[in-house]
Amino acid sequence: MAIAQAVETGKAGHQAHGRDHGHPAGFIRKYIFSTDHKVIGVQYLLMAMLMSVVGLGLSLWFRVQLAWPGKAAMTPEQYVAIVTMHGTIMIFFVVSLALSSGLGNFSIPLQVGARDMAYPFLNMLSFWIIVPASAIMILSFFVEGGAAAGGWTAYPPLSALSGFGKVPRGSPGSGMGQTLWLLAMALFIVSFTMGGLNYVATILNLRARGMSLMRMPLTVWTYFVAALLGLLSFPALTAAAIMLLLDRHLGTSFFLPSGLVVSGQQAANVGGTPLLFQHLFWFLGHPEVYVLVLPAIGIAFDVIAAFSRRPPHGYKTSVWALLIIAFLGMIVWGHHMFTSGMNPFLGKYFSIATLLITAPFAVLGVNLLASLWRARIRFTTSMLFALGLISAVGTGGIGGLFLATATADLHFHDTYFVVGHFHLMIGVVTMTGTFAGIYYWFPKMFGRHMNETLGKLHFWGTFIGAFALFVIQHFQGFGGMTRRYFEYSADYVQPALALNPAVTWFAFLAVGAQIPFFFNFFWSMFKGKKAEANPWEATTLEWTTATPVPHGNWERLPVVSGKPYGYAEGANGDAHRMQNAEA
Amino acid sequence: MLMRIEAWGREEREPVELPESVRAETWQTLTYLMIAGGIMLFTTFSASYLVRRQSADWAPARLPDLVWVNLAVVGAASVTMELARRGGASARRWLGSTIALGVLFVAGQAIAWRQLAAQGVFLTSSPHASFFYMLTAVHAAHVAAGLAVLLAALRRAGNGQLGLCAAWWHFVGAAWAWVVMLLTFF
Numbered sequence: 001m002a003i004a005q006a007v008e009t010g011k012a013g014h015q016a017h018g019r020d021h022g023h024p025a026g027f028i029r030k031y032i033f034s035t036d037h038k039v040i041g042v043q044y045l046l047m048a049m050l051m052s053v054v055g056l057g058l059s060l061w062f063r064v065q066l067a068w069p070g071k072a073a074m075t076p077e078q079y080v081a082i083v084t085m086h087g088t089i090m091i092f093f094v095v096s097l098a099l100s101s102g103l104g105n106f107s108i109p110l111q112v113g114a115r116d117m118a119y120p121f122l123n124m125l126s127f128w129i130i131v132p133a134s135a136i137m138i139l140s141f142f143v144e145g146g147a148a149a150g151g152w153t154a155y156p157p158l159s160a161l162s163g164f165g166k167v168p169r170g171s172p173g174s175g176m177g178q179t180l181w182l183l184a185m186a187l188f189i190v191s192f193t194m195g196g197l198n199y200v201a202t203i204l205n206l207r208a209r210g211m212s213l214m215r216m217p218l219t220v221w222t223y224f225v226a227a228l229l230g231l232l233s234f235p236a237l238t239a240a241a242i243m244l245l246l247d248r249h250l251g252t253s254f255f256l257p258s259g260l261v262v263s264g265q266q267a268a269n270v271g272g273t274p275l276l277f278q279h280l281f282w283f284l285g286h287p288e289v290y291v292l293v294l295p296a297i298g299i300a301f302d303v304i305a306a307f308s309r310r311p312p313h314g315y316k317t318s319v320w321a322l323l324i325i326a327f328l329g330m331i332v333w334g335h336h337m338f339t340s341g342m343n344p345f346l347g348k349y350f351s352i353a354t355l356l357i358t359a360p361f362a363v364l365g366v367n368l369l370a371s372l373w374r375a376r377i378r379f380t381t382s383m384l385f386a387l388g389l390i391s392a393v394g395t396g397g398i399g400g401l402f403l404a405t406a407t408a409d410l411h412f413h414d415t416y417f418v419v420g421h422f423h424l425m426i427g428v429v430t431m432t433g434t435f436a437g438i439y440y441w442f443p444k445m446f447g448r449h450m451n452e453t454l455g456k457l458h459f460w461g462t463f464i465g466a467f468a469l470f471v472i473q474h475f476q477g478f479g480g481m482t483r484r485y486f487e488y489s490a491d492y493v494q495p496a497l498a499l500n501p502a503v504t505w506f507a508f509l510a511v512g513a514q515i516p517f518f519f520n521f522f523w524s525m526f527k528g529k530k531a532e533a534n535p536w537e538a539t540t541l542e543w544t545t546a547t548p549v550p551h552g553n554w555e556r557l558p559v560v561s562g563k564p565y566g567y568a569e570g571a572n573g574d575a576h577r578m579q580n581a582e583a
Numbered sequence: 584m585l586m587r588i589e590a591w592g593r594e595e596r597e598p599v600e601l602p603e604s605v606r607a608e609t610w611q612t613l614t615y616l617m618i619a620g621g622i623m624l625f626t627t628f629s630a631s632y633l634v635r636r637q638s639a640d641w642a643p644a645r646l647p648d649l650v651w652v653n654l655a656v657v658g659a660a661s662v663t664m665e666l667a668r669r670g671g672a673s674a675r676r677w678l679g680s681t682i683a684l685g686v687l688f689v690a691g692q693a694i695a696w697r698q699l700a701a702q703g704v705f706l707t708s709s710p711h712a713s714f715f716y717m718l719t720a721v722h723a724a725h726v727a728a729g730l731a732v733l734l735a736a737l738r739r740a741g742n743g744q745l746g747l748c749a750a751w752w753h754f755v756g757a758a759w760a761w762v763v764m765l766l767t768f769f
Contacts, residue, residue, distance in 0.1 A: 118601075118609040193620070197613055205608040206601070231616055235624035239631065242717065250706055252713040254635065271640035271710060276631055283627070 033128070035120035038549060040127050041106030042445060045438070047127075048098035049518065051134055055089035056511045058082050060504075067504035069487050076486035080149040081173045083484060085141070087152030088181065091426065092188050093134055095292050099434045101126070101195055104223050104295065106441060108199060110542035111217050113208025113560060113580075115552045118201035126194040133187035140180035148181035149173030151484065153281055154244070156255035156274045161262055162248035167269070168262035179248065182241055189234050189241075196234075199227040208541065208580075210560030214319070215579070217540045217564040218312060219437075221319055222298025225326045226291040233287035233330065240280035247272070275340055282333035289426055290329045294322060296433020297364055297393065300386040303436045304368060306538040307383035308375030309576070311565035314367040321360035321367075328357045338409045347406040354404035358397070365393055380536075381455030382439035388463045389432040395467070396424030399474060414484075416496070417477025420470040428466050435462070435517070442524065443531030447548045450528060454520040461513025469506035472499050539566040539576050607744070614747040618754045621725060625758050628721070629765055632714050636769065643711040646766060647698040653691040654763050660684035661756040668749040678737050678745070681752065685730045688759075692719050711766070718762050722755070729755050 034040060062082050065072035074082065105123065109116055117123045140147045149171050150159035159178055161170030169175060203224045207216070216224075243254040247269070255277045256269035301312045312318065334342065334350035342350075368390045377383065399421035402408045412418060435458070442450050479496030481488070488497055534543040545554050558580035566577030601609070635641070660681050667677035696716070706716045729752050736748050 119613075197616055200616055201609040201612040204612050205605060231620050232623050235620050236627045239624055239627040242721065243631065246706070246713065246717060252707055252717075253640075253710060254631070254713065258640070271635075271638035273634060273638065276634050279634075280627060280631065 033124060035116070035124045036551060037105045037109050037117045037120065037123060038445070040123055041102050041104070043127050044097050044102035044105060044130070047130060047134060048094050048102055049521070051089055051093040051097065052514070054138060055086055055094050056514065058086040058089070060507060060511055062086065063504040063507045065486070067501040077149060077172050078146065079486040080151075080171070080484060081141075081147045081177065084149050084151050084173070084181075085137070085147050088148075088185075089137065091152060091288075091292075092185070093130075093137065095426065095430045095434070096188075096192065097130065099292060099295055099430055099437070100223075100226065101130075101192075103299065103434065103437045103441070104195075104199060106445065107219055107437070107542065108202055108223055109206070110444070110545070110549065110553060111220050111540055111564075112203060112206060113211055113541045113554075113558045114202055114206035115554070115557070117198045118206055119198050122194050123198050126191045126198070129187050129191040129194075133184045133191065136180050136187070137184040140177045140184070143176040143180060145169075145172035145175040146177050147173055148178040150178060153278075153285070154178070154181070155281070156244060156247065156272075156277050157257070157260060160244055160247040160256050161260075161267075164249050165251055166267075167248065167251060167256075168260075168265040168267050170262055179245075182245060182248075186238075186241060189238055192230060193234055196227040196230045199223055200231070203227075208558050208560050210580075211541075214316070215560055215563055217298075218301035218315070218318060219295065219298040221322055222294040225322045226294045229287045229326050229329060230291045233284045233291075236280045237284035240277055240284075244277065275337070278337050278340060279333065282336045283330075286333040286336065287326075287329045289422075290325060292426055292430045294325070296389060296430045296436075297368070299433045299437040299440070300368060300389045301371070302538075302540065303382050303386040303440050304371050305565045305567060306440070306536045307378040307380055307386070308372055309378075309567045310371060310375045311563070311567055312367060313370035313373070314363070315563070315565070317363050318367050321363040324360040325357060325364075328353060328360070332357065335404055335406075335409070338406045339413045344406075351404055351406045355401070358401065358404075361393075361397055365390065365397070368393070380439065381450070381452055381459055382436045384456065384459045384463075385432045385436035385439065388459065389429055389436065392424050392428040392432055392467070395471065396421060396429060399424065412477055414482055415477035416473040416481045416483055419483050420473030420477060423466075423470045423473070428470065431466075432463070435459070438521075440536070441542070442521075442528075443535050444542055444547055444549065446525050446528070447531055448524050448526075448528030449531050449535065450520050450524040454516040458513055458517040458520065461516070462510055465506045465508075465510025465513055469503045469510060472503050472506070475499065476503070537576050539578050540564050541579055544578055544580050610747055614750055618750065621754060621758065624721070625761065628714075628718060629761070632765060633769065635710050635714070638710065640710065642709050643766075644699070644702075644704045644709060644715070646715065646763075647695045649691055649695045649698060650763055650766075653688055653695065654760060656684055656688045656691060657756045657759050660688065661753050664745075664749050664752045668745045670745075674745070675737070678733065682730060682733050682737065685726060685733065685752075689723055689726055689730075692723055695719070715766055718766070722759055722762055725755050725758065 031039060034043075061072055061074070062079055065074060065079060105117070108114075145163075148154070148159070150156075150173070158170045158174060161168055161174045162178065163169030163175045203216070203220060243252070246252040247255050251268065253269040253272040255274050256267060256272040257274060258270045258272075260267040260269060301318065305312050332350055332354045334346060335354045338347055338350070372387075399417065403412055403418060403421060439450055439455055442448070476496040476499055480490075480493050481496040482493075488494075531547055533545070533547045536543070541558050541560070542549075544558055560579050561581055562577065562579060564579050566579060566581070568575035568577075663677045663680040663684060667674045667681060696719070699712070699715070704712045706713055729748075732748055732751065736745060
């Protein structure tokens with residue numbers, strides 16, 4: 001069998017590498033243009049941390065405007081640009097990079113028992129495409145007209161009104177800023193697609209001997225499903241982006257409708273359908289939520305198993321739930337567009353299909369909770385974040401029920417109810433999962449522990465701040481506070497606006513809580529308590545190799561002999577059996 | 584930090600090599616995933632086309648007859664690719680023929696563009712024309728990717744590992760057949 005050969009060749013390969021002992025590759029090959037999945041994983045994490053400074057900084061800036069109008073020194077045009085860039089950066093350049101690319105790169109080969117990704121060079125290329133993508137996204141602030149201001153969803157007509165040729169200019173940010181936004185996103189899609197190809201090929205073809213699909217850790221399962229979802233849904237956005245670029249720069253009318261008058265200028269475009277873009281965008285956009293949320297849940301399963309000393313409840317049902325979520329996730333995009341005037345029968349379909357997702361999601365939630373039942377929980381920082389994730393999945397998920405119901409959504413659409421809901425899901429669930437993963441794998445990454453006191457400070461600040469601010473936003477949405485507004489004047493919204501200073505203070509708390517995390521991350525690399533090879537007494541394969549992990553990951557590739565979670569059930573929860581333990 | 588990750592980079596000279604059989608499996612996964620992605624891309628464009636054609640300004644342009652010739656060329660290229668895939672002494676010659684037909688196809692597409700432009704039909708002339716130019720360009724990019732892979736295969740032809748190249752090439756051919764049907768009959 002191919003995998004068995006890999007074991008042998010891996011051994012031979014390592015011996016071949018042995019010729020290079022004592023001749024370390026240069027700094028650039030080791031740390032800059034490295035093909036090692038672990039280095040690339042950390043590079044992604046560092047890039048995400050850098051981009052988070054920008055993304056979170058922008059959020060505080062516009063939160064000041066919302067809480068104390070006029071005090072934030074920005075124009076309305078700048079406000080929408082800042083909101084647009086906050087959303088884009090946080091979703092694609094922070095959460096995607098840290099959770100999907102960063103932790104995925106680090107953990108997948110180690111958890112499946114591979115020496116590296118299937119295509120290490122492609123992996124390196126994926127990262128190095130992200131670097132110019134990030135730079136272009138940031139630099140777009142400094143071009144004429146400023147950064148893109150069409151929202152992170154880049155809906156036309158606004159995003160298509162470029163001001164080039166006969167196409168009128170929609171807003172200052174609709175010019176070069178939006179072009180650079182599209183260019184950066186195109187590079188991101190290329191990188192993310194190459195990463196997804198690598199993940200699937202690694203998981204399908206490079207698993208260690210004995211690692212059947214149903215013996216894979218749930219983290220790997222979630223990355224696998226997420227990668228497939230991404231690969232099948234991103235082409236829709238690619239097609240939309242191509243048509244949008246043609247509309248913007250070459251005067252086609254895919255999305256720009258007839259009779260468009262902008263600042264007194266009649267556009268020459270005829271017959272385009274802006275709604276088409278919305279369909280294409282959300283055909284990617286909704287699966288993208290699961291691309292990000294599912295791996296966070298997968299990490300929580302692994303972390304909760306290690307710190308509750310019990311196998312996750314219902315492994316098989318969780319796997320099936322993941323697959324069902326993936327399938328349903330591809331066919332429910334229209335629930336983002338209930339107010340677009342769609343046929344009521346179509347709305348009913350999208351409502352029902354979306355509500356159906358509740359069932360497999362409830363399976364995941366119940367399995368996460370049931371994993372804790374009568375467990376001897378170790379309250380590490382990583383575990384606290386995993387528990388926080390369960391809470392966020394529940395709370396955010398309930399908001400989703402309201403929005404999935406077309407009749408309710410007609411009221412909530414484009415209000416802060418939506419903002420609160422998606423921040424709980426795509427912000428809090430994803431980041432609690434990411435932090436759980438970082439605190440969990442940090443000892444394997446760097447051979448040292450992160451400081452637990454600072455970690456708990458980080459957790460409580462993040463959790464209280466983020467939870468409070470996003471839950472309050474639900475109530476502001478109930479009160480009719482619409483999103484993307486620079487200022488409000490209507491009387492009915494005043495009670496909701498009165499909550500804005502509190503929301504902003506909680507935002508400061510949540511963002512401020514990242515300071516101890518940043519300090520902890522870098523300080524612990526050098527000064528943290530030294531970690532053993534398996535400090536958490538966890539049972540999956542990454543804990544069977546030395547720390548720091550050698551190049552090629554193992555001297556001899558592991559042979560899997562059992563399930564991933566060999567924690568003893570029953571009263572004595574301390575016994576554990578590694579996944580490669582001999583029978 | 585560098586001290587901590589020192590061990591990862593140590594010994595690194597080349598990426599970890601995989602045995603040929605495993606490498607063949609990863610190529611298979613990669614190729615089929617790319618075809619799946621390609622199908623999603625053309626499906627998205629097709630759906631967009633079917634939506635856009637509902638608008639009042641829809642006026643299909645008559646496509647140059649050359650697109651049918653090009654369809655025959657890409658069909659012939661699929662046949663020669665299949666003959667190359669089956670191996671044997673003439674595999675290399677069939678592969679070379681496939682590449683030649685692929686180049687001929689791209690050249691034919693360029694001529695079709697010129698013919699259409701000569702009739703005064705440009706990218707912005709009508710939504711149908713926009714789709715024609717866009718779809719042919721996107722399709723040509725897929726053909727170019729296929730040609731690059733075939734050229735690489737030609738350099739080391741003889742080992743008979745052309746199954747995945749053939750899969751991509753047939754996908755590209757089928758995609759063109761679909762595009763022509765879409766632009767002509769819908």
